[in-house]
Amino acid sequence: MLNMKQVTKVYRTDTVETHALNSIDIQVSAGEFAAIMGPSGCGKTTFLNVAGLLDTFEAGTYHLDGQDVSRLSDSQMSRIRNQKIGFIFQSFNLIPDLDVYDNIDVPLRYRRMSSKDRRASILQALHTVGLDARKKHLPSQLSGGQQQRVAVARALVGEPKLILADEPTGNLDSQMAAEIMELLSRINQEGCTIVMVTHDQSIADRAKRRVNLLDGKVVENPTETPAPIRSVAGFAGVKSQR
Amino acid sequence: MVLYNLRMALKSLKRNPVLSGLMVGGIALGIGVSTVFVTAFHIFSMNPAPEKSESLFYVKIDNWDPNRPWNDDDPSSTPSQITYRDMVGIMESDIPTFHGGSFKTSVFIHPDPEIGRPYKALSRMCFADFFQLFDPPFEYGSGWDRNSDSGPEAVVVLDHETNQKLFGGENSLGRMVRVEDREFNVVGVLKQWRPFPKYYDPHNGAFEKPENIYMPFEHFRPLEIRSAGNTSNWKDFDWSDFDQYLASEAIWIQMWVQLDSPDQKGAYMSFLNSYTDSQRELGRMQRPNNNKLLNVMEWLDDREVVPEEATSLMIISLLFLVVCALNLIGILLGKFLTRAPEVSVRRALGASRLSVFVQHIIECETIGIFGGFLGILVAVLGLRAVNSLFAGETFEFALDTHMLLQAILLSLVAGLIAGLYPAWRICSIPPATYLKEQ
Numbered sequence A: 001m002l003n004m005k006q007v008t009k010v011y012r013t014d015t016v017e018t019h020a021l022n023s024i025d026i027q028v029s030a031g032e033f034a035a036i037m038g039p040s041g042c043g044k045t046t047f048l049n050v051a052g053l054l055d056t057f058e059a060g061t062y063h064l065d066g067q068d069v070s071r072l073s074d075s076q077m078s079r080i081r082n083q084k085i086g087f088i089f090q091s092f093n094l095i096p097d098l099d100v101y102d103n104i105d106v107p108l109r110y111r112r113m114s115s116k117d118r119r120a121s122i123l124q125a126l127h128t129v130g131l132d133a134r135k136k137h138l139p140s141q142l143s144g145g146q147q148q149r150v151a152v153a154r155a156l157v158g159e160p161k162l163i164l165a166d167e168p169t170g171n172l173d174s175q176m177a178a179e180i181m182e183l184l185s186r187i188n189q190e191g192c193t194i195v196m197v198t199h200d201q202s203i204a205d206r207a208k209r210r211v212n213l214l215d216g217k218v219v220e221n222p223t224e225t226p227a228p229i230r231s232v233a234g235f236a237g238v239k240s241q242r
Numbered sequence B: 001m002v003l004y005n006l007r008m009a010l011k012s013l014k015r016n017p018v019l020s021g022l023m024v025g026g027i028a029l030g031i032g033v034s035t036v037f038v039t040a041f042h043i044f045s046m047n048p049a050p051e052k053s054e055s056l057f058y059v060k061i062d063n064w065d066p067n068r069p070w071n072d073d074d075p076s077s078t079p080s081q082i083t084y085r086d087m088v089g090i091m092e093s094d095i096p097t098f099h100g101g102s103f104k105t106s107v108f109i110h111p112d113p114e115i116g117r118p119y120k121a122l123s124r125m126c127f128a129d130f131f132q133l134f135d136p137p138f139e140y141g142s143g144w145d146r147n148s149d150s151g152p153e154a155v156v157v158l159d160h161e162t163n164q165k166l167f168g169g170e171n172s173l174g175r176m177v178r179v180e181d182r183e184f185n186v187v188g189v190l191k192q193w194r195p196f197p198k199y200y201d202p203h204n205g206a207f208e209k210p211e212n213i214y215m216p217f218e219h220f221r222p223l224e225i226r227s228a229g230n231t232s233n234w235k236d237f238d239w240s241d242f243d244q245y246l247a248s249e250a251i252w253i254q255m256w257v258q259l260d261s262p263d264q265k266g267a268y269m270s271f272l273n274s275y276t277d278s279q280r281e282l283g284r285m286q287r288p289n290n291n292k293l294l295n296v297m298e299w300l301d302d303r304e305v306v307p308e309e310a311t312s313l314m315i316i317s318l319l320f321l322v323v324c325a326l327n328l329i330g331i332l333l334g335k336f337l338t339r340a341p342e343v344s345v346r347r348a349l350g351a352s353r354l355s356v357f358v359q360h361i362i363e364c365e366t367i368g369i370f371g372g373f374l375g376i377l378v379a380v381l382g383l384r385a386v387n388s389l390f391a392g393e394t395f396e397f398a399l400d401t402h403m404l405l406q407a408i409l410l411s412l413v414a415g416l417i418a419g420l421y422p423a424w425r426i427c428s429i430p431p432a433t434y435l436k437e438q
């Protein structure tokens, strides 16, 4: 699904040069649920941005869903983001002026779709996250957990193959975090690949695979992982722990 | 997608109604002011005779000094009026449907002493065809017929105002008016008539009112009337001698012809050329043939009747609109950039740079359009004020559909001017930067 070879991302400012990704090699197979962990500043967000085609990188190759996406134009990258990738952020990042329905509608607006089909998809996604009754609410009228559920609905409404989540539970209490993890596991079981950044070991334990980043490099440590991990192969037959 | 973007734009405008009001107001002011002045310019440059402007021709003949062209700066220029002898000469032609020279002068009218003292009035000395060429509307009667030109018969046409003054506005056909020392018989009374510009004779004020009375041209000779308009001359003679005046190279007559087909026009042009050829043989017109037939709009162009002020005010008002639009750039930029996190989310969810750009341009155009409609209101009020300056005139500065469309178009352009840079800035922000925090 996601295959990076020797990908390097350097941030240059006047004084320092940060190798946020230091010729990173990582493969995530279709159907995986991978948790990315590591100390602050090790490059987790940078990795997700590059993986999500929100940021460019200096060197290496990146194949997404079999397609080389290393050097694409803005409109090509936008189309891939729109059709193959769903994003979930720590701070929810809902659009404050739009109600729940319109927020979930956003990704569908950037593809050709009849309003009837859009409506069906949105209602379906709302149902999945259990917020059917709140579609006219503004984000400010929702709890944090509910907002993150809207964000999940918005990420999955376009039926992406890959969901990239940056600390999706970071701003939630453990009860709500558990709910979100439940939701993500369910989505994963339905076939969607998920790559999630987290600081929380107990959250990471719920993913099928853990990847540790340190200073822009992957440090995979199979001994800490409860399930057998093959770094390249998929996860067929392995149940997520809940 | 356009509708969606429109909805997003309206939401954004509603979020900060005061700021939005200021932006719309800024555009409205610019549109209002520029529409007033563009309308004024438009009216000054209007075609005063739309039905006949292609068949009426102003006649120019080059009788000028062999050593100097009419206009020193333009050797191809032709004098703007003609001499009496040339008018007589070319009126021999029976090619034009209607034709005739005329000139403006001033005469004393002697009303019934019970009504008032003698006063000076502007008079046009013209031929019967004048009323066919320019179609002034008649309240009573009509112009005189061609037979009355020779003689000439003592007939007169009064304008509305003069008929009011002399006869209280009654039907005065058949009544007598004393002009200078002769009695004239009223054969026609005009309604209000205000050709704008006064195209048949734009010399001495292209937007002046027409004359008060109209008399057969040839009365000028016994009354020894001279033109009260522009007269130009290049060859000395004794001005005090009326016969020398008539035989001179002095130009003071405006000559018009109606030529209804290209053939007719061609034939008349050859006639003019053979006329000037024959005059050359007589020792006059030593310059090469340079006769001209200008239709109404060509003639007005040639005279440059559109006041310079109208042109420069229009340009200034358009610049004012541009300034209003430029002022919005800063406000829009600030407004858009505070929205960077939201835009970054849209980018993450699949909006291309182009769709972000389009969304924001549409927001700017929404402001522009609202400003445009409000600006039209401002313009209507402005034109009302302008009209009150011209109170009592029969013409009016008014908006027509053409001007309305133009106002809308201008508001779109203003929206674009204001919006291009901010929209470009917001669409080129790197989305990753603004997604970290919200």
Ligand SMILES: Nc1ncnc2c1ncn2[C@@H]1O[C@H](COP(=O)(O)OP(=O)(O)OP(=O)(O)O)[C@@H](O)[C@H]1O
Residues within 6 Å of the ligand: A011, A012, A013, A018, A019, A020, A039, A040, A041, A042, A043, A044, A045, A046, A047, B433
């Ligand atoms: N726009 C940027 N300009 C310069 N340096 C940057 C930029 N973004 C990130 N960095 C640097 O790149 C490194 C990796 O940053 P990144 O945000 O990926 O860390 P992270 O692993 O997500 O950290 P955290 O767990 O705190 O979110 C850091 O050292 C950071 O300072």
Ligand SMILES: [Mg+2]
Residues within 6 Å of the ligand: A044, A045, A046, A166
């Ligand atoms: Mg991070």
